Amino acid sequence: MEALLAIVIGVLYASGVYMLMRRSIVKLIIGLALLAHGASLLVFTAAGLTRAVPPVIPFGEKAITGTVADPLPQALILTAIVISFGVQAFAMVLAYRAYQTVGTDDLDDMKATDT
Amino acid sequence: MIVAVLSGFVLALLAPSLYRLSPRWAGCVFSLFPAALALYFLSHMEGVVAGEAVRVTYPWVPAMGLELSFNLDGLGLLFALAITVVGTLIITYAGSYLHGHPSLPRFYLFILMFMASMLGVVLSDNLIALFVFWELTSITSYFLIGFEHDKDTARAAALQALLVTGTGGLALMAGVLLMGQIGGSFEISALASDNAALHGHHLYPLVLALVFAGAFTKSAQVPFHFWLPSAMEAPTPVSAYLHSATMVKAGVYLLARFSPVLGGSDIWLYVVTGFGAATMLVSAYQALYQTDLKKILAYSTVSVLGTLTMLIGLGNKLAIQAAMVFLMAHVLYKAALFLVAGSIDHETGTRDVRQLGGLRKTMPIICAGAAIGALSMAGLPPFFGFVGKEALYEALTHDNMLVTVVGVLTSMLLFAVAWLAGIRPFSGEETHTPKHPHDPPWTMWLGPVFLGCLSVLFGLMPALPEKLLSAAAGSVLGKEVHMHLALWHGFNPLLVLSLVTFALGVLVYLNVDRLQKVTEFALPAVRRGPSHWYALWLRFLNWSAAGQTRVLQNGYLRLYLGTIMTVTAVLAWYTVLAQADVGVIEFNWGDIGIHEWVLGVVTLVASIATVRAQTFLRAVMALGVVGYSVALFFVLYGAPDLAMTQFLIETLSLILFVFVFYYMPPFKRFSTRGVILRHVAIGTAVGALFTLLVLVATSVQWHPTISTYFSQNSYLMGQGRNIVNVILVDFRGFDTLGEITVLAVAGIGVYSLIRLRLGKGGGS
Structure with a gap:
């Protein structure tokens, strides 16, 4: 199953990087989103995949006894998802306001500092 | 001794605050410090002239075997005394000269810092320390030349001096490091006692070239001499101190100090002598054409620096002795003449020699100081300048005809220049000047008068400085020297040569206008030459910097990203292929269920559809x-x-996307086919790299995972059953706090961007 996810991650990264290099600022933000998905899956997969049960201690127990999914990468990814949402939301509004001010969504027209 | 050198830096830093305590007396109080240092160095005189150098070392960077070592021998003592004695007079003088100047505290800061650095240069025995102090003198010189920083010309001159001496400084650094590497020690004394390794090494010519580049730029040798006359933009005390008495002699000092280490070879002889001879003649000639009093003195200083360089290049006993005598004579008369020029400028409001005349009536004390300085510079008896010139002629006539001719011609020109700068403003009829002149306060005539007295005293009794000069020459030659100086040597060829020089000098002075006309054709070549090259070089630097910025900082995000991604992909691919064991990767397709296949394919299709979407x-x-x-x-x-x-x-996210981008224009096709293909290639390279990395990463496990700890203690310590939650709010609680903060900041950013009213209305 790692092989499948590795390919999915690769395609997500490839499309994310490609979109980052577009001139349209909207596509750039979409690229950011694709890259964020790729990064989440990368951490998730690199830490090792299991089809085991979620990392929750059953009632009546004091600690994990059987095999469970690794909780640490999950905690990291949770943080990553939320942060990338914050970044995307800010970037979207910024792009929108920039479009309103400059009158274009072409990054090449936003080069100068005094437009 | 480390206290003597470094306390100057401490005082420099305190100077601006101390100045505010008593602006009126600050100059006099600060001048007590170099005076005290001068007494300290004088107290070592007896031991040093007896041949016992004072050497102290302190551990500096022990891990690298570096020591902060200071060595007070004859040469160091001669320079240290020049620095501290002239320093005392200069600081006293500056208090009145710059009286009421708003930046006076800053002046004290830099001049004291310069003095400490200069002492460091002449006393350091460690090459690295010497280099550091050397650079500090360049930097303080930069600030002092640009002291009147609201003047364009002062800023340009400061930058020019810094660029020229700084470039030389970089060369010197390389030279010093090479010397240390080849010679096996960074201590000059150690290198001097065993210089065979350096002389025999195949890089010896390169070391010489680098050291020469440092020394010649600092001591303003042709063709790097142009920065020194420009540096006359500095306040006069600075010109007198840095650009005549001390800093510009650092290059000469370096050559003298290194001559036991590097000297004695044919390259040394011809290069140093050649540069020195060219400098002394060319700049003495250029001095004749100046009308600004300070520029006349500046060119004559360059000429003297050339003379000293030539003598050190010759390197025999007589030449080194002559260099030391000549150096002392120059310090005494040139600093005095600069201070006189400053007083004239201060009192009359002009430094143009064509406008000055008859000042002997209005400024009698200054006139006396100027006359002694000028007569000493002209090499007339009974002043010390005469003793210096006799020593020079003795060394030159013992060498060869060519240097003798150069020496006589230069002395002849300097004779005329001395008259022009030191005698003419005081003689003749009184002229109309912007200000009505009178003698300045005692602080401003003390310097020229004191130095003038020394010129007379040492001239009449040359035995007084004899021992110190012998010790100084001795430390350059590396053996004991006993020289005998006298004012009167009897009727001999040297006296005839002196008389010829005086006669020629008078002739030049009387016909200076005619001479200027006759030799005018040569002027553009020597005057415009090097400074024009400097201007061209500066233009080239600016042009190439602008070009690089245009290429590298082009403002296109996609080019930045493309560069970063390409470089990353190439480096990482290379590393993975070269280092990682690709064999450990196993493609295991068997354990993938049908639902996983479906999900995988859907993701792939969707992500490609995102890229290819037209709307x-x-x-x-x-x-x-x-x-x-x-x-x-x-x-x-x-x-x-x-x-x-x-x-x-x-x-x-989806809701936000739709909500925001509803207002954005439809997609347009901006890129050409070639650009798209290139970007697809970059994207594919990065994507494939990550696929490979995932496969490598999942195949290896170097460390035991720390998750076991969380799993075991989640309930016991965190009182929670959902381990992920416990990690977030408990084990890594501060991370989560940071995350929430980021989210809050982004939220505030979004809110304020939406509320922000741009354009005509101004702020919301």
Whole structure:
């Protein structure tokens, strides 16, 4: 199953990087989103995949006894998802306001500092 | 001794605050410090002239075997005394000269710092320390030349001096490091006692070239001499101190100090002598053409520096002795003449020699100081300048005809220049000047008068400085020297040569206008030459810097990203292929269930559809599919918390996307086919790299995972059953706090961007 996810991650990264290099600022933000998905899956997969049960201690127990999914990468990814949402939301509004001010969504027209 | 050198830096830093305590007396109080240092160095005189150098070392960077070592021998003592004695007079003088100047505290800061650095240069025995102090003198000189920083010319001159001496400084650094590497020690005394390794090494010519570059730029040798006359933009005390008495002699000092280490070879002889001879003649000639009093003195200083360089190049006993005598004579008369020029400028409001005349009536004391300085500079008896010139002639006539001719011609020109600068402003009829002149306060005539007295005293009794000069020459030659100086040597060829010089000098002075006309054709070549090259070089630097910025800082995000991604991909691919064991990767297709296949293919198709979408809505839809598929992957592999968050956030993102981008224009095709192909290639390279990295990363496990700790202690310590939650709010609680803060900041940013009213209305 790692092989499948590795390919999915690769395609997500490839499309994310490609979109980052577009001139349209909207596509750039979409690229950011694709890259964020790729990064989440990368951490998730690199830490090792299991089809085991979620990392929750059953009632009546004091600690994990059987095999469970690794909780640490999950905690990291949770943080990553939320942060990338914050970044995307800010970037979207910024792009929108920039479009309103400059009158274009072409990054090449936003080069100068005094437009 | 370390206290003597470094206390100057401390005082320099305190100077601006101390100045505010008593602006009126600050100059006099600060001048007590170099005076005290001068007494300290004088107290070592007896031991040093007896041949006992004072050497102290302190550990500096023990790990690198570096020591902060100071060595007070004859040469060091001669320079240290020049620095501190002239320093005392200069600081006293500056208090009145710059009286009321708003930046006076800053002046004290830099001049004291310069003095400490200069002492460091002449006393350091360690090459690295010497280099550091050397650079500090360049930097303080930069600030002092640009002291009147609201003047364009002062700033340009400061920059010019810094660039010229700084470039030389870099060369010197390379030279010093090479010397240390080849010679096996960074201590000059150690290198001097065993210089065979350096002389025999095949890089010896390179070391010489680098050291020469440093020394010649600092001591303003042709063709680097142009910065020194420009540096006359500095206040006169600075010109007198840095650009005549001390800093510009650092290059001469360096050559003298290094001559036991590097000297004695044919290259040394011809290069140093040649540069020195060219400098002394060319700049003495140029001095004749100046009308600014300070520039006349500046060119004559360059000429003397050339003479000293030539003598050190010759390197025999007579030449080194003559260099030391000549150096002392120059310090005494030139500093005095500069201070006189400053007083004239201060009192009359002009430094143009064509406008000055008859000042002997209005400024009698200054006139006396100027006359002694000028007569000493002209080499007339009974002043010390005469003793210096006799020593020079003795050394030159013992060498060869060519240097003798150069020496006589230069002395002849300097004779005329001395008259021009030191006698003419005081003689003749009184002229009309912008200000009505009178003698300045005692602080401003003390310097020229004191130095003038020394010129007379040492001239009449040359035995007084004899021992110190012998010790100084001795430390250059590396053996004991006993020289005998006398004012009267009897009737001998040297006296005839002197008389010839005086006669020629008078002739030149009387016919200076005619001479200027006759030799005018040569002027553009020597005057415009090097400074013009400097201007061209500066233009080239600016041009190439602007070009690089245009190429590298082009303002296109896609080019930056493309560069970064390409470099990363190439380096990482190379590393992975060269280092990682690709054999450990196993493609295991068998354990993938049918539902996983379906999900995988859906993700792939959706992500490609996002890229290829022609309208905004399709792109966002496809992106949504990708997001939800990722959430489903989380469900499949035991991460329900992630899945929930992902579903929520994805939904929120989609709504925001649609909400915001509803107002954006439809997609346009900006890129050409070639650009798209190139970007696809970069993207593919990066994507494939990550596929490979995932496969490598999942095949190896170097360290035991720390998750076991969390799993074991989640309930016991965190009182929670959901381990992911306990990690977030308990074990890594501060991370979560940071995350919430980021989210809050982003929220504030979004809110304020939406509320912000741009354009005509101004702020909201």
